[in-house]
Amino acid sequence: MTSLAPTGFGERSATPPPGIGPALLDALLRQLPPSADRRSARAPFTGDRLPAVPQSDPLAVAAAATTARAAQARWAETPVGDRERVVRRFARALIAHERELCDLMQWETGKARVHAAIEVQGVIQVATYYGRTGARHLEPRRAASAVPGVVTARVTHRPKGLVGVIAPWNYPLFLAVGDVIPALVAGNAVLSKADSQTPLTLLSARKLAVDAGLPAALWQVVAGPGSRIGPAVIDAVDYVSFTGSTATGRDIGRRCADRLIGASLELGGKNPMIVCADADIEAAATGAVQACFSNAGQMCIGIERIYVHQDAYPRFVAALVERTRRLRIGPGYTYDVDMGSLTSERQLETTVGHVEDAVTKGATVLTGGRPRPDLGPLFHDPTVLADVTEDMLVFAEETFGPVVSVYRVDDDDAAVRAANTGEYGLSASVWSRDPKRGRAIAQRIVAGSVNVNDGYLSAIAALGAPMGGMRTSGIGRRHGREGIVRYTEPQTITSQRIPIAYPDRFRATLLHALNLGNRAKLFFPRR
The missing domain is CATH 3.40.309.10 (Aldehyde Dehydrogenase; Chain A, domain 2)
Structure with missing residues (x-):
């Protein structure tokens, strides 16, 4: 067994908090791809070893991505109202399991109970918010067309496909799961890279989501050092949501640029x-x-x-x-x-x-x-x-x-x-x-x-x-309308009520009509 612990810490296994038993821990870890390579982080309160976690390799990442993509096609066809209902049930599950989530977070991060409870409440609010507003944010909208009354234009939102979420250890529920929720409501599948310090918290949330009705294949979780599987995650997905250091964010941004995929990056701050x-x-x-x-x-x-x-x-x-x-x-x-x-x-x-x-x-x-x-x-x-x-x-x-x-x-x-x-x-x-x-x-x-x-x-x-963030604190936004439409591609669909051909001899006439309409504020009236 390879350890991620600092030199000089003992080899004693950490005692789990009350209520976190072997059966639950086994159920959480079985959600990861199986692996003979298992590594342990350290419980900050004591320095003792946390449960050994199966480590994914690039091949396991690719397999998880394939599974998620297969599930995404059907999920994208699911009415957004049904997707919202799953997320609202997830919110209720978070409420019911608040104590368990707080225990796991404290065990893995060493944070105070009050801060763990605030984090759980934050994710409940995110799930409730997008569980009630997702359809409104994604609703198709009409856009101005060149020939009103004859040509209509509508803008719809297509899911990106597979979203990669890479989140840090400091807020393993709010940052890791809070960015997953709008991606799911938008019709995407998700591939999450669990932080090596805090995989149990993320896996607990994922289990609750599946128990609430989310298709199990739709949200995949892999574990391992970013240096080992981070590039594989980026290569496998259609969009990346990352929270972490500015240095790592720059590297992820470059990799996404090479693949011509989008990314939202919340990075450092002073x-x-x-x-x-x-x-x-x-x-x-x-x-x-x-x-x-x-x-x-x-x-x-x-x-x-x-x-x-x-x-x-x-x-x-x-x-x-x-x-x-x-x-x-x-x-x-x-x-x-x-x-x-x-x-x-x-x-x-x-x-x-x-x-x-x-x-x-x-x-x-x-x-x-x-x-x-x-x-x-x-x-x-x-x-x-x-x-x-x-x-x-x-x-x-x-x-x-x-x-x-x-x-x-x-x-x-x-x-x-x-x-x-x-x-x-x-x-x-x-x-x-x-x-x-x-x-x-x-x-x-x-x-x-x-x-x-x-x-x-x-x-x-x-x-x-x-x-x-602004400057080197990142690009993109979470929360609000921006937090969900980032996971979509806008698609413009125009429709002509009467088929119109545009032969060369009509071009000057059409331009003249558009110019007159613009002067009369028919097409694009000022507010």
Whole structure:
């Protein structure tokens, strides 16, 4: 057996949470293609071995894709209303199995119970949303034609065919399954690559979907390192939905371009928060703690830098530090913990490295600043830094851990300039007692989503609105109409009531008629 565990961790098998028995684990793993190559990740709370997972090879990926494609033809002919009903039943199954899903997520990621529960609720909302709005988003629409009354034009949406979904370990339910749901409603089959750290959570959701009536062949899951099977997944599908690092996103984008297939890529972020002089300081500090330390900071839309007006800076920093110190940290499957563990040794090393580099170069640790091996192998204190300068790693590089830097600024213009520095543009936050002022500042920030008087949750919970990144934070959008039509090809169908031939001698007459109609606003009236 090959292990993915960091060197020095023991070989003891991790004890599953209560309610996760051998029969369930076996049922989950049997959904993967069989393989003699089985590998184990590590339970972040303890460092013990998680169940060994069959590893797929490129041939298994190709076979899974063939199976899914065969099922997709019939699924595409299924009325969209019937597809919606399956997804709504899936939502009810998620509700019924919320405890099991939370247990698996915590076991695999080390996140706090509250954050696992929020993630389950998020997927329930996505399933409910597309289970009720899919048909509306996909409904054919009429388009203007060259000869109104004689020629009609309609735009329909054809499914792409087979969609590949590659999602990360930090949100193994919301990101992995939330992107699958609209693909299925749109009439596609799905080939998911399970992350090596969190396959059980994805497999649990897939089992619930099949139990809810989804054809089993329609949603295939393969497991293995991205370096080994990622290219095979991209070669097998008609569209890719990827969430992960900018570096990997660039590589996937190049591979998709070579095949002339589309992709939506949500990538990295170094997300800013602006605290205006008139902000509600207590509310802003509470929102900052939530946005900085949810999921132990391992959140693509989490806040990593805060720009505070000089008039509000002393009060805000004091409130932020006080609330951060009150956070309850530790392992456990109950709701009496505010922040859990980091998920991997790599994330701990990055977090420690960024803090140590900053301190060595003159940054001030206002609270936290150290790993917590007394709580578990991968725990780190929530950390607030001040006096951070451009030569420090934490200034511009994504930490993806429980670390935030605070900066004093002279005015709103300086805050906006600072917020717009760097290569990313994923998410941002603005705090002001004047919502109009907050929205005006938000419109100046280069980010796909900006939350006014909230840290991060409002935008991602607004399922009718698109979410995604600008700059190197990605391309494409999830949620809303954009989140489902991305999985389709628009097809224009025109129909002539009276067959018309267009001989050469009529061309000038036709152009003249079109010109007159345009002047009279008959064909394309202005709004």
